[in-house]
Amino acid sequence: MNENDTKRLSRLTAILTQLQTRRLTTSTSLADRFNVSVRTIYRDIRALEQAGVPIITEEGKGYSLMEGYKIPPVMFTESQANALILAEKLVLKSKDSSFIKDYTEAIEKIKSVLNYTVKDRVNLLSDRTISGENLEKLINSNNLSHLQLAITNLDLTEIDYTNESGKSTKRIIEPFALIRTENWLLIAWCRLRQEFRFFRLDRITKTQVLSEKFEQHKMTLQEYFDKFH
Incomplete structure (x- = not known):
């Protein structure tokens, strides 16, 4: 598939979305939106019809989808x-x-x-996610997405962590929650210390999701704060 084909496929998908979200859509508005000619929009509409999309053409007004037709959700x-x-x-x-x-x-x-x-x-x-007020400071972390999945999938995780003194250790943790303050903080049960600990995400140099699952901690984030703070 060349670049033109890719652009057209993207445009066809976007036109289909426009038809679903608007009662009536004109060829002129579509041409302006996608920076193409009206003739190109005519060809796109014809291609969608040939693909089985039930498009109703109202002469002098525009296009709409047949009532009741639904595009499968993204x-x-x-x-x-x-x-x-x-x-x-x-x-x-x-x-x-x-x-x-x-x-x-x-x-x-x-x-x-x-x-x-x-x-x-x-x-x-x-x-299990809290964001504080201070959003100005730029914070780098390459682990956020992995840790989100570890929280929701109950994945035991091994991390390489560097503390304030620059000492690095390996920890096996049970990720519990994420808090956004001046830094992203992970609350997790640390199997080395046998207690809940805070880990700054910018000090986690490596994460590895293990095959073992852990048992979900039966408390909300608020209950955690009530119990431990």
């Missing part, structure tokens, strides 16, 4: 869904209430198309 991987949940936590710290409302409603729609297993895990991660 399916997100668990990592992609986790990334969206993390973004939601950061957006909720925004000072713009209208932006928060729009993003929250969008996230709810996204959750609605997830399968039940992923949805349960995403909701668990949402409950």
